[in-house]
Amino acid sequence: MSNPVSNNQLEQLSQNFEQFETSLNGSKGSIHDTRKEAISSFLRSGFPTSKNEEYKYTDLSKLVGKKVDFSQRRKGSKLDHEKVSDRIVEGLDAYELTFVNGHFQVELSNLPELDGVRVSGFREALINNEQTLDDHFSKYASFEKDELVALNTGFSEDGSFIHIKKGQRLDKPIVLNYINDVHENQTQNYPRNLVVAEESSELTIIEIYHDLGEDTSFTNEVTEIVIAENAKLDHYKLQLNNDKAFYTGTTQVSQATSSTFTSYTFTTGGAVIRNNLNVDQEGEGCETNMYGLYLVDGSAHVDNHTTVDHKKPNSYSNELYKGILRDKARGVFNGKIYVRSEAQKTNAFQSNKNILLSDTSVVNTKPQLEIWADDVKCSHGCTTGQIDEEALFYMQARGLSKESARALLLYAFATEVLENVRVEKIKVFLEKTISKHLYR
């Protein structure tokens, strides 16, 4: 490896993997073979650097190298009900899986006990030899193609397993509540989620990331989502971390014919955030919606990479990502749309809009369309600018203070994304969170 700092870290990670293997106490199956392959793939390549086109603006080798200490790996945590009982999202009626430092805490969770759905921690599903897990694990997110997926696959130990049966519609959303307990030292987490939605089922999943304490955390997540024919799945990610949180995550989605997938990614905190969202439309008539909103300040770095691959005819995708950045914050957006030759009559739309509130904030945005079919409708656009001074003056001339005019304008900018949120309590929560940010 060319980077000596990275070398030490890779050695440390290699040791961590050995410890992980020891802790498994011989209970190894075919999944462990995958882990071993994945970790050696990761150790060969290391963290991606800016030489990798996909990580041009987000040199994880450098960013992680500086701040994350892989020799500290805090596993347990003494969190009790009292500490986590304050629901992040007020009044949200949901099933909940709580994770502390990446580990599922059954006593802090509230699982559905219904016939049509199987929900458990990932570890438990492994121990129970869930056939569905065997069938789908690592079949979508390829560790050969992405170093971050390789790292997660190597350390995939815990997370969640969600399987909703044919025709079932869950009465409440499932919240995956990821708490980093960083009171005393750093933590590293590798949550691994598998979500399988059978034919004509409906499900909403809400991932929430936040911290207790001030220290550094490193989270490397992979979520594989399999959506069968006619099924509908909404997937939310609320990233509410402190300014020392490093997060890298891949959401890998496979959609069958006439299925609908909607993704919402909201980021209000973190030191470095890298979201990979990849959607493969494997069937005809698929619908994919991707919404994103990042409101960041300080020296936060938020990178959203999305891919939607239209492989069959009559499909649809719509993407809207918006950002408000201040101080020295940096935003990166890269949206790829592939329309394969077979995917005629596809409609694909993409838009990324940013407002920079300071001279020192930066946005790098890149739409990429690759179209092999000839009968398609595709559009993309991106804008980055300052707050509209003319609008500001107009509002002031009607008696609004400059601060409230500004906040109202920014709020209106964010609303275009928010209005698509279908879980009312999440919407209210986000509105409040955004207001707090905007009035600062």
Next chain:
Amino acid sequence: MLKINNLHAAIEDKKILNGINLEVKAGEVHAIMGPNGSGKSTLASVLAGREDYEVSEGEAAFLGEDLLDMAPEDRARAGVFLAFQYPVEIPGVSTINFMKTALNQVREYRGQETLDAVSFLTLMKEKMKLVDIDQSLLSRSLNEGFSGGEKKRNEIFQMAMLEPKLAILDETDSGLDIDALKIVANGVNKLKGKENATIVVTHYQRLLDYIVPDYVHVLYNGRIVKSGTKELAHELEAKGYDWIKEEAATA
């Protein structure tokens, strides 16, 4: 009410106002006319507090207070209203929400109680009638996709809501057909009273058939070169601005 004395203003070092003197008393309607580029809109903007302009000399007092020293929002709260020549489109903010926030900040400044949702709606419905504006329009994003007439009616609606002491109408007639013009003028006339004053900035005499001025001033090269009554407006309509320019050149 408004006393402007020797006002000079520039934008990016380009001098636009070169010594304006004007006094407007309560109950009066003043028209400010002049050829394109004479500084009419600049005067309106400077009075409302647009930051792009720099005042280099002179003063403007509003109800005895130094107007030029006040932030734009405080001018609005104190009772100055500028109806924009080009009302700004603001996606995502409805007129209703905008007005509610604005009105309550204005009321707070004036030492009045803020309005709850019901009293706001009652007041709004009453004012809507003045300019024949529909509530569905006001629920939409502010001015977004509005026709020229709808935008100007929305301006007068907002003026009615904020009850200013001094209304400055900047080229309110531009882009209006005759029916829309009548509705807008009618709204303005209903809002006139002994306690408030109006400044109508316009290129054409047409609007002054409906909003009848007590005084007409002609602006040229950043100065008021001629003042008179409404007859002056008719003269300008008939003869154009060239004779004014010639007079100014020989003066």
